Amino acid sequence: MSEQQLEPSDIWKAIKDLRIAMLTTPDGGELVSRPMSSLVRPDDGAIYFVTRMDAKVGEIGQSTPVNLAYADTGKNLYVSVTGQAQTSQDRAKLRELWSMWVEAWLPEGPDGDDVALITVTPDHAKIWDATSSKLIYTGKVVKAVATQRPPDGGTVAEVDMESGSQRSQSSAAPDTETMDRYGKALEDATDGIDASSAGGGI
Secondary structure, three states: OOOOOOOHHHHHHHHOOOOEEEEEEEEOOEEEEEEEEOEEEHHHOEEEEEEEHHHOOOOOOOEEEEEEEEEEOOOOEEEEEEEEEEEEOOHHHHHHHOOHHHHHHOOOOOOOOOEEEEEEEEEEEEEEEOOOOHHHHHHHHHHHHHHOOOOOOOEEEEEEOOOOOEEEEEOOOOOHHHHHHHHHHHHHHHOOOOOHHHHOOO
16 A cells, blocks of 8 residues: 655645544543534644633643544544644634634624633644545455455554654554444534534533
8 A cells, every 4th residue: 555645734634624523631630522613724723612711621821732533434534633722712813713603602702701712733643544435445344354355444644743744654444333333423422513512512
C-alpha cells in the first residue's frame, strides 16, 4: 500500500465539514468526553466551541490539554486531534462566530454573561482513511477470510499541526462491526443535539 504525504491543510480539509466532535478533557483525574459542535477555522489555526460557562474547559485563561475525535462513517474517515484549549469570553470572536444555530441554544446572545468560547489550538493530528465504502470494505473482509490474507485497510497518517511534518503507515481499518457500533454510538450521542452542542455540549 502506498503511503500518503499529508500536510496540516489535509487535516483541516478533512474535519471542516465534520460538525460534531467528541471533546475529551481531564476532569478530576479522569478523562471525560462530550459531543460538541465545532467551528473549524483553518485561517485562525483554531477550532472553536461556543458554549456556556458551566461547560468550560479548565479555568478562564488557562490552557488545558484536550483531544477531539471526529468520525465520518460514510467515508470510513476518522480523525483524532490533540491540542491546547482555552476558555474565554472573547466578545469580538463570539460575535464573529454567532449564527442562528447558536442563537437557538443561547438566546441571550454573544454578550450574555453565561456565554463562553472554547478555543482549541491543534498540536498534533492522526487520520485513519480506509479509502473505500463500508460495502466495499465488507467485500474485502469476505475475500480476506477466503484467502486468509488481511484486507487492505487504508492508511494511517500522523501530522504535526505546527510544523507540518508527517509520518504515515499502512494499517488495517476497524472491522465492519466495530465501525457500525462506533457509528451507532455517535448517532445516539448526537441524537437530538442537531445544533445543541454549539450552545453547550453535554
